[in-house]
Amino acid sequence: SSVARRLGLNVAGLVPSEEWQEAVDVVCHPCRYDGAVAWHFYQQSTVPSAFLQETLRQLDTVNKVKSDFLTRVTHELNTPLTAILGFAEILLDPAGLDPESVQEFCREIWQGSRRIHAIVSDILNLTRLEAGLFDYHYGIHDVAEILTTTVAGFDDEYAVKGVRLHLEPPVRVEPLKVDRERVRDVLARLLSNALTHSPPGTRVLVSSVAEPREIVVSVADQGRGLDPAETDLVFREFSQIDDIQHHQTGLGIGLTLAKRVVEEGHGGRMWVESEGRGRGATFRFSLPRFLLK
Numbered sequence: 001s002s003v004a005r006r007l008g009l010n011v012a013g014l015v016p017s018e019e020w021q022e023a024v025d026v027v028c029h030p031c032r033y034d035g036a037v038a039w040h041f042y043q044q045s046t047v048p049s050a051f052l053q054e055t056l057r058q059l060d061t062v063n064k065v066k067s068d069f070l071t072r073v074t075h076e077l078n079t080p081l082t083a084i085l086g087f088a089e090i091l092l093d094p095a096g097l098d099p100e101s102v103q104e105f106c107r108e109i110w111q112g113s114r115r116i117h118a119i120v121s122d123i124l125n126l127t128r129l130e131a132g133l134f135d136y137h138y139g140i141h142d143v144a145e146i147l148t149t150t151v152a153g154f155d156d157e158y159a160v161k162g163v164r165l166h167l168e169p170p171v172r173v174e175p176l177k178v179d180r181e182r183v184r185d186v187l188a189r190l191l192s193n194a195l196t197h198s199p200p201g202t203r204v205l206v207s208s209v210a211e212p213r214e215i216v217v218s219v220a221d222q223g224r225g226l227d228p229a230e231t232d233l234v235f236r237e238f239s240q241i242d243d244i245q246h247h248q249t250g251l252g253i254g255l256t257l258a259k260r261v262v263e264e265g266h267g268g269r270m271w272v273e274s275e276g277r278g279r280g281a282t283f284r285f286s287l288p289r290f291l292l293k
Contacts, residue, residue, distance in 0.1 A: 080112035144170035162200035168207040194221040220282040226274040
């Protein structure tokens with residue numbers, strides 16, 4: 001037909017001419033269906049599209065994150081497991097051990113088991129968050145009571161390391177509708193993070209402020225601090241990047257979980273402030289006051 005001729009097709013054989021294929025840089029394949037022949041044309045190119053390049057870049061990033069995560073999980077689990085196996089082997093034949101040693105070995109096994117449980121719990125919680133299956137159990141709770149009891153639970157750990165833990169008188173407002181255990185866990189993660197990276201002899205200050213629309217809780221340490229460009233990286237999943245490792249330990253998901261619980265579960269905010277290296281860092285999170293009822 002005239003249309004076929006304009007397209008450069010061999011009308012007799014219904015086969016695209018080689019000249020036309022070469023001119024427009026196309027490839028064609030015959031497709032037979034119910035006795036008829038149809039030709040499928042597509043353009044070929046030796047240069048990947050921008051979309052394909054971006055897809056490949058993202059896949060490379062995902063593969064690297066996966067590899068780094070598996071390495072990190074292996075290391076974090078292997079350390080307590082090695083200690084547990086060693087102490088358990090000693091306790092299999094306790095002859096000659098004094099009661100104090102037995103108690104100390106049992107304590108080490110207990111602490112290692114808690115560490116493994118925490119790692120597994122973090123992985124499961126992150127998986128539940130990604131799948132939208134993370135549960136919240138809201139109730140009407142006094143924020144001051146949550147702060148007081150949570151901070152009190154860290155007194156012994158801070159004393160052992162020689163870091164002073166101080167809680168300013170908590171802000172007094174009407175109770176908020178929050179998940180008490182989730183908020184306690186958020187504050188506990190910030191306190192653990194501050195303790196891990198605070199040198200002996202320094203202080204960690206916990207305070208709270210009532211703003212018109214939110215309550216802001218702050219945990220300020222006197223550690224190495226962060227450059228302004230690094231503050232956003234602290235909350236990124238698996239971010240243990242060189243010099244900011246001192247504010248993100250373990251699997252690199254603890255602060256990520258805390259931030260998502262505050263923002264996704266309670267409609268609040270979480271951020272970190274630092275005036276630079278050697279000047280400490282202050283982690284803050286807010287709880288909206290419109291959840292009062």
